Amino acid sequence: MKGADVFYGDAQAVWDVSLYVDEGTIVALLGANGAGKTTLLKTISGIIHPKKGEILFSKRSLAHLRPQEVVDIGISHVPEGRRLFSQLTVLDNLRLGAYPPRARSRFAQSLERAYSLFPVLEARTGQKAGSLSGGEQQMLAIARALMAHPDLLMLDEPSLGLSPIFVRTIFELIKTLNNQKVTILLVEQNIHQALKIAHQAYVLKTGKITMNGSGDELLANQEIQKAYIGERWRNT
């Protein structure tokens, strides 16, 4: 499996963006609110279609597929704000995660794996998803996406609104998953943590890529440091 290329020129939100994600790596996509990060993810997962450009995954073009087909190819998207089915139980949410044919046969195993990664979900399996705490919901959202056995997992701001402990947990989780051969495309506002674990990173500003490099390179970068200090300041 080769990595994914994303070229795109869309007059609306994103201009001529080229993004490469190599197999087995963690790629971080950073930028302020409204920069277009979510739009990019939505384009890959098929909710939006690019006006121009191509999206390739293992040499297959994604540009005109519908979301349900994209999932079946092996790309799972955990949307911003989690978007769980709050009226359905934890178990139901997980069952739906394994909806695509490629995952259905492995449902039992996937469920086991989900429970072992997130014991709290097993404990709350019969509860309505809406009744879980923020951190638990995020775990459920990720677990649900994992049920589809994705090769590429896209996470949109997983740490949003979570307490620092949970944030650390989430990032450790991301690393663990990566170790288990899941490629990760991570959109984040939490610059520091994201860059620490990322192999590659891109910075998006009002729809255009302004910087890219390895995680360490960017960590050392002046501008990033300024933004990071601002963030640390805000977090204290």
Added chain:
Amino acid sequence: MLEYLTFGLVLQLLVNGILFGTMYGIAAIGLSLIYGTMRIIFLAHGAIIVFFAYICYWLFTLLHIDPYLSLILVIPASLLLGSGFYAGLFKEAAALEDKNISLLIAVGLMYLVEQLMLVVWKANPRSISTIYTAIVFRPLGINIPFTRLIALVMAVLSAFGVLFFLKKTLIGTAVRAASEDMESATLMGINPHWVNVVAFAIGIGLGGIAGVGLATVYSFDPGYGFIFAIKALIALAFGGMGNVFGALLGGILLGLLESLSSFFIGAGWADAITYGVFLLVLTFRPQGLFGGST
């Protein structure tokens, strides 16, 4: 008049209301399914229910098929018809942002079906009489017509059936998920068209059952479809979207309201009162009396 007011009388009114109300209830459940996934208010439902009532009538009159037995034919036919309607009429429109287009298609369909029935089957009211339509049970001195009781049973069974489908099957769960958040559902690999077709087909299927119920209980004519649709929608508003038993209860509530206001205030006014209550509910509790997701 009040001197005639006995406990038995009130009980009879209540029973009448409940019995008839369940029919509004089944219709409301169907509407709820369709609205949940496609977000359109399927105004044509009433006309479709009357259509199936006619089918039941003709199956009985021409082929001497017992109305309850005819369910065996009617249910699959209605499921097919539902899928057909979706595929032919609503599929593209359902994906559009502007729900008004779907609404207008439903309006067109309603008009079409109603007028078609009027032309083909004429306006005189029909009803079915079989050996058992005249049977009336009289527990505690209250009249419970056999057919109405069966209609109640059908309604409750259907409600359970739908609930089972929604809660226990994978597709049913997908329908619930799509009703809540269609976009997220597609991210799970759920195909929105499938979910819509299933919801629509079942919705119409329930319409078929309601039609048979109607045929056995009441006399009907083509014009009744419009009124029935409005009442089903009112029942739905009472019960709240997204809640199967809520819809059924909403129907019962409507039945009770009609029964009581017909008696105490007068048959003509019942409708106006119903509408008034409807307006109140919509204004102050749009999610219905029994909640559920908005």
Added chain:
Amino acid sequence: MKDKSSIILAVLVLMAFVAIPFLIDVDTSYIGFFLFLSFCYIIISQGWNLVAGYTGQISLCQNAFFGLGAYTTALIWLHDITKTGYYFDPVVMAISGLVPVILAILIGLPLLSRLRGDYFALGTLGVQFIIQVVFLKGGDFTRGADGLHLPSTVFTSMKPYYWAGLFLALFATAVIYFIIRSRIGLALRAIMEDEISAAAHGIHVLKYKIFAFAVGAFLAGISGSLFAYYLFHINPDSVLNLNWLFYPILICVLGGNGTIVGPIIGSFFITALFSLGIVYMAQTHPIVSGVLIILVMKFMPTGLIGLKDKILSRG
């Protein structure tokens, strides 16, 4: 929006209409009635158009407003309230327009403030029930199902109907035209596009929605009044008739939702269809209407006008 050539076209068309009664004998030829009916439909459709085409709210109670207008006119006439005894008394018609407005505001306040598009449509459906009950149960005042009979006509000719109809159709179109072109029209369109952002820009959404709804009701009422003068025998069946509910919708949809000329073209087309239908396909023409709505919505949601635009832009 209107450039020189459109204005010239409009004036020419208007002149043609004015000329018709002098060219054709409107009393005996069916065309007189046809045009009159078209005018009635134009009036009520323009009203519906404002609410649905320009504000995006589908209302399903225009026939109730129409019926109210008709009954108001009949009642005023019968009880000789204005003591004028004319036909087409503007005061009477104005009142017939205003009574539905009152209802519109009463119903509109709760419905429009709380309900989105489809729920709103649902809410308006029930208005008929109330109006029907009022008419049927109004006792001696409204004479129930039999309805009211106006004294038979002073006019034996179609001509006054024609002129009144033409004038009112023009009036209705002008009203809509000026509203659209004003700030109000801009606000309505903003509301249709994106209600939340409109509100964020300081547009008092509810006020404008109710305004549009009320204007729609007013025009429907006037149309009802006009028709009442023609019909003489007003009863729930003839004026609350579902035709008055569906045809305006079909007309606007077919002619072009959200355009000014759309309802006009649509009215003529539909009335023609309806007339031909009565003659040739007496029973089945309403079915054709239903089919038409479906077909148009599926394939031509922008209506005939939209079609014209599409053709023009290709060329």
